[in-house]
Amino acid sequence: MPAASPPSPMALNIASPTPSMFKKRSSQTLAPMTSAASYLSALSQADARARNSREKTPTSTPALSLSSSITSSSEDTVLNESDLDNNADGLALPARPPTSEQVFTTVHTEFGHCANEAYRLTSQHTPGEPVPAHVEQDPPYYILLSTYISYLILIVIGHIRDFVGKRFSPKSYTHLMPRNGYAPLNSDFDSFYTRRLKTRMDECFSQPVTGVAGRTILLLDRISPDYNHTQILTGTRTRALNISSYNYLGFAQARGGCADAVEESIKRCGVSTCGARLTGGSSDLHTVAEALVAQFVGMEDALISSMGFATNSAYIPALVGKGCLVISDELNHASIRFGTRLSGAHVRMFKHNDMGSLESLLREVISQGQPKTHRPWKKILLIVEGLYSMEGTLLNLPGILELKKKYKFYLWVDEAHSIGALGPHGRGVCDYFGINPRSVDILMGTFTKSFGAAGGYIAGDKTMIDHLRVHGHLGPYGEAMTPPVLTQIVASMASIMGIANPGAPSSTSGAVVPIDTPASHPGPAKQSDLPAWLNLPPQLSSGAEGRSRLRRLAFNSRYLHRGLIKLGFITYGHPASPIVPLLLFNPGKMCMFHRMMKDRQTPIIVVVVAYPATPLVTSRVRFCVSAAHTKEDVDTVLRACDEVGDVLDLKHGIKKRERWDIEKIVNSAAELAAV
Amino acid sequence: MASSSTSLEPLFAFLATSLSKLEYAFNKLPGSAVIQRYVRSSHQNDPGRTILELILVIFAIRTLMQSRTRADRAEKHFIQFSDKEIDELVDEWTPEPLGPALSAAEQAELAAVPVVVGPNGPKPRLASTGKTATNVASFNFTGLAGNEHIQQRAVETLRKYGLGSCGPPGFYGTLDVHMDLERDIADFLGTEAAILYSQGFSTISSVIPAFCKRGDIIVADRGISFAIHKGIQISRSTVRWYDHNDLRSLEEVLESVEKERRKRKGPLTRRFIITEGIFEKDGAMVDLPKLIEIKYKYKYRLILDESFSFGTVGRTGRGLTELYNVPAEKVDMLVGSVAIGLCSSGGFCAGSQTVVDHQRINGPSFVFSASMPGLLAVSASEGINILRSTPSILTTLQENIRAARAILDRVDCISIPSHPASPIIHISIRSPSSTSLHPASAALSPVKPSNPASPLPRDAGTWDWDVEAEERLLQDVVEEALAQGVMITKAKRLRGQETVEARPSIRLAMSSALTKKETEKAVTVVKNALVKVLGRRR
Known part of the structure; x- marks a missing residue:
């Protein structure tokens, strides 16, 4: 697109004539600011400016008529020239230009270029070391107190507004009151939280984006003229560093071997499989992918479902029912709760990742039997997650397997976040602890996160998987996974495993660090097991890039985690976890943190989570590290957190004299991560 | 006797000193004098009150200490076992196989x-x-399926968006192509808005619990599909059933529900009729105009699952609303399948803006699931274009x-x-x-x-x-x-x-x-x- 053309709502225009309130303008003035108050006043000025100029140029206001089709694929791809020319945000070009020997096959904005082999680690459990329990570090009392007071103020003001509003402006409350014999669709009590608390921070949620959710992401800028009741897209875009998407291994890519394979599969197999697995929707690609998944996780057989949520909610009821007991971690994902509720089984919960609580519960339920009748349980299924998405806690798998031997329960491990992200071979928690996966009964996981695809899988022994194929809800009723998604899974998984190709000369000699595969982990995928047309480039098929991705992710996770701790923040979770929650506590700080990160010279987008996803007081920001991030990207995040953390008074983790300076952290990153 | 009292002497001395120490420490505490004065005066006036207050304090402490997981132990069915007995019971217990072999x-x-x-x-x-x-x-x-134009557009989208969206819609998983598809569906059907779910099967079983809560009334057809059954089951609402595709039976049931409500004089609750456009179980088709008439007469909201009628009936495939020439706005929640009707993946619920916005926070499989891949959304949008232009x-x-x-x-x-x-x-x-x-x-x-x-x-x-x-x-x-x-x-x-x-x-x-x-x-x-x-x- 020529630079002189009039501003179109679709154009990627860095020097936008309509500066949005979220643009970088305010970031230049951010540095000397010392308090949140001064920041806020600056922000409101910027806001006013943006609105005024918006009124002057009505032609470029809302992009309500955003065309539903992309007119040309080349118009604004990630390699757009104007994007590369303008590297003011430091996202388009690598901090260190590549040398002539270094060849990068990825697009830097999707998958960062990082050639320094010092910034690599292996994700592995040190044998003998105890698995840390979930520790909740408390902030100073004044933080807790002010958090409670903030919620109190929000609730009181909300109720006052409701009370006054219903009397003086009944029109805007009609949907909350009984009307012409219809009860309100969302009852007043239910919707209070949404209307009075969540709406206030809606700018942190449901941000529309475009392009690849890779290392960076393009935000569609939006403003709200009426306190978040409506959000209007301004038509401009901002490229931001993406530390929020579940893109652990960086396979969210529009270029590269996997995307090429997907393109090939669309041409060969189309977009749809037209139906459920048992009724005419099965294809040979399903067979291939299921066999590969089984080999990848080290189980006998596996099945694939087209949605991660439904993998739990539709298959748990096929295994347990009346007379069975499900023991569930108190912080398990909603899909697990949904599935157990559908199953009709009795549910008991134990304290998050606490083996003591689990054992005492087990002793109680087995000795007592079913409620009232005291008959023994038909079966007991323990459902836990490998890595908890809001806490970053790593499952204490060795502890659970110890208990499993004695108490004979069945174990379902939801590896939605841990598969691909943990372990020296990326095979999840079992791999991380060096435990034979067959000692777990059911390994469930999703492809959304590490593999850049969609859907989920369940792996186990063949009898059970066949049982699920026939008796699971999705077999006869759910749509089968589509060919492009299947191909993405096969291609990304094969590139992590490497492809054994006896004919071709071994190309692994130049690999990063050879990892000797233990016997429990089956070696590379066989070429004959993959679709004949699948042709991955050598760096993928050798497994070299896959290994490098795993090691980059392991480094980035530990570096960010340790860095934040050294800066003085309160964080949760295991250092190996790519999910790094940073505690904010105050509800007001969530919006501020989100906005201050986004308004920086290098915009960073973050996910803030609050009640009801977390307990009321422990609102947090959750970083999701990716292999696509370079060490410099993590530096950027740490620097940003350092500055914002000072302004928002977030450093309550360790005493001031134990804290490290940001430069010290950045300079000794490799040592810090390797501790 | 005397010897025993002498041997206990050091103990008494220790008790006396520790007591005096405790008293000293208590007096040092700020505000201790107030408590002391309060206890003293209240004891003087009414010694019984001290005991009562003491009991209250103990009770409060006990309540605070009691963890909620112990609640079951307090039940009358709880049997006390010794550790050894529990170990024996644990050894004895043999579970059934997890996934029994197929016949x-x-x-x-x-x-x-x-x-x-x-x-x-x-x-x-x-x-x-x-x-x-x-x-x-x-x-x-x-x-x-196999339409070359759709495939070409899918490849173009792949090159711009990659495959997966890598996040739930709330956290940077909302792509512009998702919003486009939602708008396309709403335009196509003629509703205010639409919301996109990433699997057809999970759509209805998520839409129902988003609106129907405990105490609400659902009147449903006896022939509804498995997915709707699951949605109703999870909603925990009160369910009444009418004979399969028999609208006279529906009216009778609605009358009886109304009678029941008047008898109990309960508060006004949300009431829903749930049925399918074309039934998955047998392919029967509902008489939509009559159904709409009934729904307005009895003031119910209608959740209509058009999984098998959207994209298959009507002049351009808009479903039953087009076939019967009923404005789609009259259906409160119109659920359809993008996977079945448009040969892509996912499902949708179309309705008013309020209905759609409510689901964005309350639809379990919308909130807690990754959004669908961008190229599948574009394929579906293209599918709608093709249906529109080629009757x-x-x-x-x-x-x-x-x-x-x-x-x-x-x-x-x-x-x-x-x-x-x-x-x-x-x-x-x-x-x-x-x-x-x-x-x-x-x-x-x-x-x-x-x-x-x-x-x-x-x-x-x-x-x-x-x-x-x-x-x-x-x-x-x-x-x-x-x-x-x-x-x-x-x-x-x-x-x-x-x-x-x-x-x-x-x-x-x-x-x-x-x-x-x-x-x-x-x-x-x-x-x-x-x-x-x-x-x-x-």
């Missing part, structure tokens, strides 16, 4: 599931035979359905409960004894009404078909047809998990991708297979 019949059926090599479409190549077969099993009603697709589909029904309706060993315009045709075996399987003829027979609280219809006791034997016969038909180069499938059920066990049937899915001649040829093969296998039975 021989189930195994054979699983092995017989057709697997397509390469693209699915009107004439896919099958893995089992290596040959192509005519496909009347897969859902490719409007022939969008001939739907004409061809309807012609094919008519041609198929013309052949099948003449076969007398089967019965077809499906509506003549339904793109899915269910074929079940006609029992020699009972001939009144059609809902229309069933409604004529004046028997006592069914119990609205039970999902089973009144004549459930008279169902005399042998499910296993019929399944086996129909599977023979499927295999016979496949041998003749026609791919069909039984309607697979989750026997044992279904609320109402449907009668075994073969489900044909018509497609506009086949010509009328090809359809006739394929259906004739099915007919011959039916006659051959079912003829053998007698």
Whole structure:
């Protein structure tokens, strides 16, 4: 697109004539600011400016008529020239230009270029070391107190507004009151939280984006003229560093071997499989992918479902029912709760990742039997997650397997976040602890996160998987996974495993660090097991890039985690976890943190989570590290957190004299991560 | 006696000193004097009060210390065991196998599931035979699968968005193409807004619990699909059932619910009618104008599952609302499947802005699931464009359905409960004894009404078909047809998990991708297979 053309709502225009309130303008003035108050006043000025100029140029206001089709694929791809020319945000070009020997096959904005082999680690459990329990570090009392007071103020003001509003402006409350014999669709009590608390921070949620959710992401800028009741897209875009998407291994890519394979599969197999697995929707690609998944996780057989949520909610009821007991971690994902509720089984919960609580519960339920009748349980299924998405806690798998031997329960491990992200071979928690996966009964996981695809899988022994194929809800009723998604899974998984190709000369000699595969982990995928047309480039098929991705992710996770701790923040979770929650506590700080990160010279987008996803007081920001991030990207995040953390008074983790300076952290990153 | 008191002397001395120390420390505490004065004066005035207050404090501490997981122990059914007894009970306990092995019949059926090599479409190549077969099993009603324009647009989207969205819609998973598809669906149907779910099956079972809560009233059809049953189950609402596709029965049930409410004088709760456009179970079609009339009369909201009617009926495939010329706005929550209707993936719920916005926070499988891949959303948008611009697709589909029904309706060993315009045709075996399987003829027979609280219809006791034997016969038909180069499938059920066990049937899915001649040829093969296998039975 020529630079002189009039501003179109679709154009990627860095020097936008309509500066949005979220643009970088305010970031230049951010540095000397010392308090949140001064920041806020600056922000409101910027806001006013943006609105005024918006009124002057009505032609470029809302992009309500955003065309539903992309007119040309080349118009604004990630390699757009104007994007590369303008590297003011430091996202388009690598901090260190590549040398002539270094060849990068990825697009830097999707998958960062990082050639320094010092910034690599292996994700592995040190044998003998105890698995840390979930520790909740408390902030100073004044933080807790002010958090409670903030919620109190929000609730009181909300109720006052409701009370006054219903009397003086009944029109805007009609949907909350009984009307012409219809009860309100969302009852007043239910919707209070949404209307009075969540709406206030809606700018942190449901941000529309475009392009690849890779290392960076393009935000569609939006403003709200009426306190978040409506959000209007301004038509401009901002490229931001993406530390929020579940893109652990960086396979969210529009270029590269996997995307090429997907393109090939669309041409060969189309977009749809037209139906459920048992009724005419099965294809040979399903067979291939299921066999590969089984080999990848080290189980006998596996099945694939087209949605991660439904993998739990539709298959748990096929295994347990009346007379069975499900023991569930108190912080398990909603899909697990949904599935157990559908199953009709009795549910008991134990304290998050606490083996003591689990054992005492087990002793109680087995000795007592079913409620009232005291008959023994038909079966007991323990459902836990490998890595908890809001806490970053790593499952204490060795502890659970110890208990499993004695108490004979069945174990379902939801590896939605841990598969691909943990372990020296990326095979999840079992791999991380060096435990034979067959000692777990059911390994469930999703492809959304590490593999850049969609859907989920369940792996186990063949009898059970066949049982699920026939008796699971999705077999006869759910749509089968589509060919492009299947191909993405096969291609990304094969590139992590490497492809054994006896004919071709071994190309692994130049690999990063050879990892000797233990016997429990089956070696590379066989070429004959993959679709004949699948042709991955050598760096993928050798497994070299896959290994490098795993090691980059392991480094980035530990570096960010340790860095934040050294800066003085309160964080949760295991250092190996790519999910790094940073505690904010105050509800007001969530919006501020989100906005201050986004308004920086290098915009960073973050996910803030609050009640009801977390307990009321422990609102947090959750970083999701990716292999696509370079060490410099993590530096950027740490620097940003350092500055914002000072302004928002977030450093309550360790005493001031134990804290490290940001430069010290950045300079000794490799040592810090390797501790 | 004296010796014992001397030996205890050091203990008394220790107690005395520690007591005085404690007293000293207590006096040092800020505000201790106030407490002391309070206790003293209250004790002086009324010694009984001290005891009462002490009990209160102890009770408060006990309540605070009690953890909620212990609640079950307080129950009267709790039996106290010693550790050794528990160990024995643990040793004794043997669980049932987690996933029991399949029966021989189930195994054979699983092995017989057709697997397509390469693209699915009107004439896919099958893995089992290596040959192509005519496909009347897969859902490719409007022939969008294999459309080259859609494939090209999918590749373009891949090159811009990659594949996965890597996040739930709330956290940077909302792509512009998702918003475009939502708008396209809303425009296409004529509703204010629409919301996109990433799997068709999970859509309805998420929409229902988003609105229906405990205490709300659901009046549902007895013939609804498995997914709707699951949605109703998870909502925990009060459910009343009306006879399958019988709107007179619906009115009766609504009357009885109203009567019940007036009797109890309960508060006004949300009330919903839940039914399907074209029923997954048998292909019957609901009389939408009448249903809308009833819903307005009794002030209910309507949740209509159009999974099998969206993209298959109406002039351009807008579904029942187009077929009956009813504005889609009159359906409060219109649920459809993008996977079935538009040959992509996912599902949607269309309705007013309030209805849609509510689901963005309360629809479990919307909130807690990753959004669908961008290229699938674009494929669906393109599918809508094609349907809009080419009404001939739907004409061809309807012609094919008519041609198929013309052949099948003449076969007398089967019965077809499906509506003549339904793109899915269910074929079940006609029992020699009972001939009144059609809902229309069933409604004529004046028997006592069914119990609205039970999902089973009144004549459930008279169902005399042998499910296993019929399944086996129909599977023979499927295999016979496949041998003749026609791919069909039984309607697979989750026997044992279904609320109402449907009668075994073969489900044909018509497609506009086949010509009328090809359809006739394929259906004739099915007919011959039916006659051959079912003829053998007698």
